[in-house]
Amino acid sequence: MVTTRQGVRLLGPGDVDAFLDLARRDPVANVFAMYRARTTRLEPRWLGGEAWGRFHDGELVAACHVGANLVPIESREEDARAFGERALARGRSVSTIVGPTEAVREFWRTVSDSWGRPRDLRWNQPHLVIDGPPTAAPDPGVRRTMRAELDELYPACVAMYTEEVGVSPEVGGRNDLYRTRVAQLVSRGWSFARFDAGRLVFKAEVACATDDAAQIQGVWVPPDRRGEGLAVAGMAAVVELVRAEIAPRVSLYVNEWNEPARRAYARVGFQETTTFSTIMF
Template sequence: MPTVTRHGVRPLGSADLDAFLALAGQDPVVNVFALYRARTTSLEPRWLGGEVWGRFDNGELVAACHVGANLVPIQASADDARAFAERALTRSRSVSTIVGPHEAVESFWNHVAESWGKPRELRWQQPHLVIDEPPHVEADHRVRRTTRQDMAALYPACVAMYTEEVGVSPEAGGGADLYRARVTQLTSRGWSFARFDEGRVVFKAEVACATEDAAQVQGVWVPADRRGEGLAVAGMAAVVDFVQHEIAPTVSLYVNEWNAPARRVYEAVGFRESARFSTVMF
């Protein structure tokens, strides 16, 4: 077993899976990403593509941190986040994003900021929204699951959404094959939804991760020339219907605080705020 550091932190492995699931299960909606990753990898580093660190107190797992392309604190207080930051400072930065509950992300970032360099963007106080009841508006019945046959129209829409949201194309630096594989994977799982008008995507969204308790939605997008028509409201209602009936009873997402149009969409559908997230992007 790896040595526990003076901060009570060590990498977790498959032997820690039950303890980790119990910890993350204290908030199965906020922690849906962590639970999904743990269940699909059994915390094996070769499947994680990184590590999950645990912090222990008297032998009990009290907090964790997913460290892959995304660094995600799990049930971590500000003090736990500082302990994870101390461990992170013993190695060079490998993560492209720090994301999770605001207090933990802020504490972690304040501790590593000097060493990890200037981020591309800081997004503080992102509302984390949930809906666990039927949508409050009528669904757009033209929204459907996508198929591989839709890729010619769907993939460019996904690239456009990502570029608009993140500020850089997912194809930059030779990433096209990897991103196309991710879009194809979500479609194959039945986690990609869209409405097509004359072969063009006019609304889309995906499920990023899911457990039996919750599913997290990402990539909600309407092309600029079709905004203001109500496509997003009715489209999101359709996605919520699909997810609640076929994937998980609670649907979650997080949104930029400054994105007033998106926040109005989610409010109209029936989402309510349950927490605040923050994201640091490199």
């Protein structure tokens, strides 16, 4: 396949091993990219987009996942600029740019004049990891959710998403798609919750996972139950369950202004390793 003057080309199934070798340089920060490569084999029809690679002397030195989310992988500033130039020629199709701050910032500098005004820019999102037992007592009531509980779980997922992202996942009639996504996480055993008298009072999901790490998303407690320690005990339980049955390291990233969540994660034993940034359209 012909490369561009910047050494960037489309990746495909023949590049999966090289892509995974690249992502393994930081298997926790790159867990999303590794999960997507393993489940799609970098086939555009399964990716719902493309994967790009940047090469130097025939070696893959950086990559970029371009689906609903654009995610730079092991990208230095010059790599992010090269991916940005390719993105300018292609036009914006993504709804989110997310990844390590330096790469996201340089990519955005390259495309910002042409890609339009984003809905939100979140430059400082601490990336947190725990690779041992939680330092808080786990809630014994937290467990995997079941399909029969979807009618209670789904509204909580919509509420969390709307609160976190600022727009409902059901906008534009996408409720069937989002409900299917929630149901898939339940079926996979990646959805965890605590119920009190049938009411959900804590939830969290695994967004993606490999043999090295699992990334948590969707941590939520109903507003009227906040301040009771449900998030601390709930996340401690999720960490125990995930480390025992899914992956040895657990990660997530959090908005810098969300002090209650950051305090809760610190009490569970999460440690900051790097900084992510997210740009949303």
